[in-house]
Amino acid sequence: MSSSENARRAHRLTKFYPTAWRQRYGEEFEAHMEQDIEETPHSLSRSLNVMMKGFGTHAKNLTWRILLLEPSQGKLRNSRVLPTVLVLGFALSIALRGSNVGTPWPALILFGVLYALFLFGYVYDTRKIRTVGPSKRFSMDRNIMTGIIILNSGVILLQNAIGHRTLVLYTVLVLDVVLFSVRFGWIRRKREPVRNPLIPVVQGKTKS
Amino acid sequence: MVAAKEESRNFGHNAGTVTLILSSLAGGEKHGYSLVKDVEKFAGVHIAPGTLYEALARLEKLKFIEPVESDDRRRPYRLTANGATALANQLRAQRRAVNVGLKRLDGGGLIA
Numbered sequence: 175m176s177s178s179e180n181a182r183r184a185h186r187l188t189k190f191y192p193t194a195w196r197q198r199y200g201e202e203f204e205a206h207m208e209q210d211i212e213e214t215p216h217s218l219s220r221s222l223n224v225m226m227k228g229f230g231t232h233a234k235n236l237t238w239r240i241l242l243l244e245p246s247q248g249k250l251r252n253s254r255v256l257p258t259v260l261v262l263g264f265a266l267s268i269a270l271r272g273s274n275v276g277t278p279w280p281a282l283i284l285f286g287v288l289y290a291l292f293l294f295g296y297v298y299d300t301r302k303i304r305t306v307g308p309s310k311r312f313s314m315d316r317n318i319m320t321g322i323i324i325l326n327s328g329v330i331l332l333q334n335a336i337g338h339r340t341l342v343l344y345t346v347l348v349l350d351v352v353l354f355s356v357r358f359g360w361i362r363r364k365r366e367p368v369r370n371p372l373i374p375v376v377q378g379k380t381k382s
Numbered sequence: 383m384v385a386a387k388e389e390s391r392n393f394g395h396n397a398g399t400v401t402l403i404l405s406s407l408a409g410g411e412k413h414g415y416s417l418v419k420d421v422e423k424f425a426g427v428h429i430a431p432g433t434l435y436e437a438l439a440r441l442e443k444l445k446f447i448e449p450v451e452s453d454d455r456r457r458p459y460r461l462t463a464n465g466a467t468a469l470a471n472q473l474r475a476q477r478r479a480v481n482v483g484l485k486r487l488d489g490g491g492l493i494a
Contacts, residue, residue, distance in 0.1 A: 195439075199438075201455050201457075202413070202455060202457040203414075205413075205414075205454075205455040205456045206415050206418075206431055206435075206456065210418075210431055220430055223430035223432040224432040225432075226432065227432030227436050231436075
């Protein structure tokens with residue numbers, strides 16, 4: 175196999191990683207992959223490994239971006255949050271189609287997973303960066319997010335009691351989209367600078 | 383002991399891979415491919431590219447390793463003082479576990 179073909183294949187596999195990761199590690203990773211491909215031209219386990227780790231890196235990036243409030247990145251966050259909410263909503267609707275109506279488990283599991291994910295982002299990173307404490311608006315946003323999660327779980331519980339599963343699920347989905355849009359619209363309207371306690375301040379400026 | 387536990391937690395779910403990478407870098411700076419070859423030579427374990435770079439990114443973030451300036455596309459890494467300390471503690475902890483395991487096997491007459 176020619177070296178240009180190896181380079182092409184290495185480049186294709188590197189594309190499984192997010193842009194930010196590729197900017198930092200892309201060149202050396204491609205060089206490494208080219209050598210690896212030269213030694214073992216065909217390896218399914220290598221391709222799967224790169225794909226899985228690439229998706230894992232995407233998932234980590236996405237989680238941090240969604241869970242951390244950064245008003246200056248409102249547009250970027252909107253573009254990521256909306257599809258994520260939609261995908262989660264549809265995945266949930268599919269998952270609940272097979273569940274047993276009348277049990278509270280779907281709602282409780284949903285609540286547990288969403289809240290754990292949400293708290294992980296705030297608490298873990300806050301502790302890690304060791305900031306002095308969240309701002310007023312940051313706390314408010316955290317509370318709104320908690321409210322949305324509780325509302326989601328509550329509506330699913332209600333669905334267990336009243337039936338109309340599909341209707342209720344899509345109502346929740348629409349409600350989520352509206353709530354998230356209002357939330358980000360509100361953040362964008364407030365133009366005064368807000369310091370995100372999770373982003374370290376460097377020489378009086380917020381490091382993005 | 384608490385510091386050792388904290389360091390051990392830093393090694394994450396890929397503790398085995400991380401220990402192998404740090405052990406390899408303890409022998410001098412290396413780029414990704416030569417690191418993989420070195421690990422294969424001394425441990426008989428192949429580290430896949432995705433796993434390697436996941437671990438390298440994590441170790442760099444923890445300041446256990448640092449990249450070395452290079453004109454080559456393949457960037458070498460070297461072990462930092464923090465990394466050396468963490469590796470030493472991890473290896474000591476593993477040695478304690480190995481010693482206890484071997485002693486118990488020996489005492490129970492399970493091995494010849």
